[in-house]
Amino acid sequence: MAELGVRLAGVSLRNPFLLASGVWGESGESLAGAWRAGAGGVITKSIGSDVRPGYPNPTIEAYERWGLLNAMGLPNPGIDEYPREIEIARKAGATVIGSIFGGDAEEFARLAVRMAATGVVALELNLSCPHAEGFGTEVGSTPENVEKVVRAVTRAVSIPVIAKITPNTSDAAGLALAAERGGASAVSAINTLRALAIDVQLRRPVLAHGLGGLSGPAIKPVGLACVWQIFEKVSVPVIGVGGIATAQDALEYVMAGARAVEVGTQVTFDGIGVFGRMANDLTRLLDGLGFARLEDAVGVAHRAARAPPA
Amino acid sequence: MRAVVSLTERVEETPSTVTLRFPYAPPADPGQFVMIWLPGDDELPMSLSYTDGVSKGVTIKAMGNTSRRVQSIRTGDRVGIRGPYGNRFDLSPKRVLVVSGGSGAAVLAPAAERARATGRSVTVALGATRAPELLFKERFLRMGASVEVATDDGSEGTKGFVTAVAERLLSTEPFDAVWTCGPEVMMKKVIAAAAPRKVPVFCSLERHMKCALGMCDACAIGPFHVCVDGPVFPAEKLAGVNEFGAFHRDSSGRRVPL
Numbered sequence: 001m002a003e004l005g006v007r008l009a010g011v012s013l014r015n016p017f018l019l020a021s022g023v024w025g026e027s028g029e030s031l032a033g034a035w036r037a038g039a040g041g042v043i044t045k046s047i048g049s050d051v052r053p054g055y056p057n058p059t060i061e062a063y064e065r066w067g068l069l070n071a072m073g074l075p076n077p078g079i080d081e082y083p084r085e086i087e088i089a090r091k092a093g094a095t096v097i098g099s100i101f102g103g104d105a106e107e108f109a110r111l112a113v114r115m116a117a118t119g120v121v122a123l124e125l126n127l128s129c130p131h132a133e134g135f136g137t138e139v140g141s142t143p144e145n146v147e148k149v150v151r152a153v154t155r156a157v158s159i160p161v162i163a164k165i166t167p168n169t170s171d172a173a174g175l176a177l178a179a180e181r182g183g184a185s186a187v188s189a190i191n192t193l194r195a196l197a198i199d200v201q202l203r204r205p206v207l208a209h210g211l212g213g214l215s216g217p218a219i220k221p222v223g224l225a226c227v228w229q230i231f232e233k234v235s236v237p238v239i240g241v242g243g244i245a246t247a248q249d250a251l252e253y254v255m256a257g258a259r260a261v262e263v264g265t266q267v268t269f270d271g272i273g274v275f276g277r278m279a280n281d282l283t284r285l286l287d288g289l290g291f292a293r294l295e296d297a298v299g300v301a302h303r304a305a306r307a308p309p310a
Numbered sequence: 311m312r313a314v315v316s317l318t319e320r321v322e323e324t325p326s327t328v329t330l331r332f333p334y335a336p337p338a339d340p341g342q343f344v345m346i347w348l349p350g351d352d353e354l355p356m357s358l359s360y361t362d363g364v365s366k367g368v369t370i371k372a373m374g375n376t377s378r379r380v381q382s383i384r385t386g387d388r389v390g391i392r393g394p395y396g397n398r399f400d401l402s403p404k405r406v407l408v409v410s411g412g413s414g415a416a417v418l419a420p421a422a423e424r425a426r427a428t429g430r431s432v433t434v435a436l437g438a439t440r441a442p443e444l445l446f447k448e449r450f451l452r453m454g455a456s457v458e459v460a461t462d463d464g465s466e467g468t469k470g471f472v473t474a475v476a477e478r479l480l481s482t483e484p485f486d487a488v489w490t491c492g493p494e495v496m497m498k499k500v501i502a503a504a505a506p507r508k509v510p511v512f513c514s515l516e517r518h519m520k521c522a523l524g525m526c527d528a529c530a531i532g533p534f535h536v537c538v539d540g541p542v543f544p545a546e547k548l549a550g551v552n553e554f555g556a557f558h559r560d561s562s563g564r565r566v567p568l
Binding site for chain 1: 349523538
């Protein structure tokens with residue numbers, strides 16, 4: 001039986017499947033539920049300084065299993081309220097990673113201190129939400145800003161810091177490199193791709209916010225390319241995110257360079273049981289391919305790509 | 311999937327409730343809900359009050375600003391519909407007690423209708439603040455259900471809460487199931503009344519919803535999501551859920567007392 005446990009930036013994960021931020025993370029019991037369903041760890045909803053209701057509905061457009069378009073608008077109860085939800089998840093034994101978003105380096109650092117105090121094992125910085133004015137991608141789209149934010153956070157806290165990188169740029173690897181320079185212990189990629197849906201009868205965008213972010217199987221090849229390029233450039237571990245629906249998708253990310261993966265949209269299509277299922281399937285898949293440990297498969301596709309043609 | 315439809319009918323059921331009818335072909339069952347999109351405004355979860363055939367319907371009570379705006383839609387206006395979503399009432403029990411508080415009848419009436427259509431016996435404890443607010447009384451009578459009324463002000467039927475009527479019915483008649491929808495405090499009382507008689511209770515719950523797909527967590531209640539695990543919950547599932555009858559989450563995910 002292949003070993004699924006991985007070490008990631010000093011954190012031990014029982015398996016590489018993390019609940020992606022933004023899915024199920026509003027309530028502590030939901031986080032606990034994802035953990036009980038077999039997730040290797042759970043990432044909270046992105047938490048900001050203040051109570052934020054998010055955008056009005058429609059906030060979502062679902063496509064038949066290949067994608068999901070959303071513009072939730074970073075709804076969250078704020079850092080004063082949220083720690084009680086983390087407490088519930090931690091009491092259930094969950095490995096919890098706290099996601100935060102801020103408008104500048106100072107706000108990120110303040111939030112990081114508060115989030116670290118809740119006992120989360122690591123922080124994930126949302127530098128990549130594509131549809132929130134003043135946050136996410138707007139903060140994380142230049143290497144200078146990414147480095148500045150990450151440096152401010154890593155100076156403020158002692159737990160590992162993961163920078164979540166946007167794909168809505170010409171150079172995701174450059175952003176990842178900037179995060180590494182700023183002291184990030186790991187980077188995760190990708191967040192959703194900026195996207196739009198139009199209703200022709202009503203002659204208007206479907207989402208109340210207009211632009212949103214696309215997730216789900218449709219974006220997997222884009223995520224793989226970003227992880228591939230990031231792995232070539234940085235030495236910190238990479239977490240692969242984007243359209244992972246099966247154990248094989250996860251292994252593709254691992255071979256492209258990811259040490260762990262995040263799963264979100266597939267929870268919508270298959271329910272939370274997807275975590276237990278993918279972990280079982282991945283064990284079988286690794287066994288069949290002759291890998292004793294998942295860690296042995298990290299980045300192997302790069303070796304083949306570098307090898308001279310036979 | 312989403313469809314844009316024109317409203318075909320608008321019925322003022324009571325001074326505070328309005329039914330909107332629209333053509334929407336996807337099959338639906340009593341208990342399920344749809345997301346109704348008012349272009350340029352909002353999108354809201356609404357239990358179907360008419361589930362059969364193509365002409366579906368929802369019945370809305372004026373609560374906040376948004377529900378008032380939904381009520382103000384006119385015949386011919388276009389809205390977006392997606393769904394139906396969620397689970398349904400189990401229609402197999404032979405003798406059903408329906409306990410409705412306020413606009414709860416919106417989801418209970420189509421369930422009772424289908425039950426009656428297959429020869430089930432249906433007794434309805436119908437509660438409202440005052441007589442003109444009794445929702446779907448005529449509809450329940452038309453389908454051949456026996457109806458017992460309670461109003462807060464005593465303007466019709468028993469004066470006081472409908473739970474008192476439900477308790478009396480449970481102590482005098484045999485039932486195989488109770489279906490209830492209304493304020494959660496009311497439903498908790500219904501559960502307590504049915505428990506000693508071992509009659510299973512099914513509650514239709516309401517929560518703030520955004521995605522309706524089990525992703526956003528807005529409708530989280532205990533380990534469940536009302537959009538995909540509900541809206542209909544057997545009472546035993548709610549036994550250990552401390553949110554039930556206590557709080558819901560607002561648009562930000564903050565806990566708000568009910």
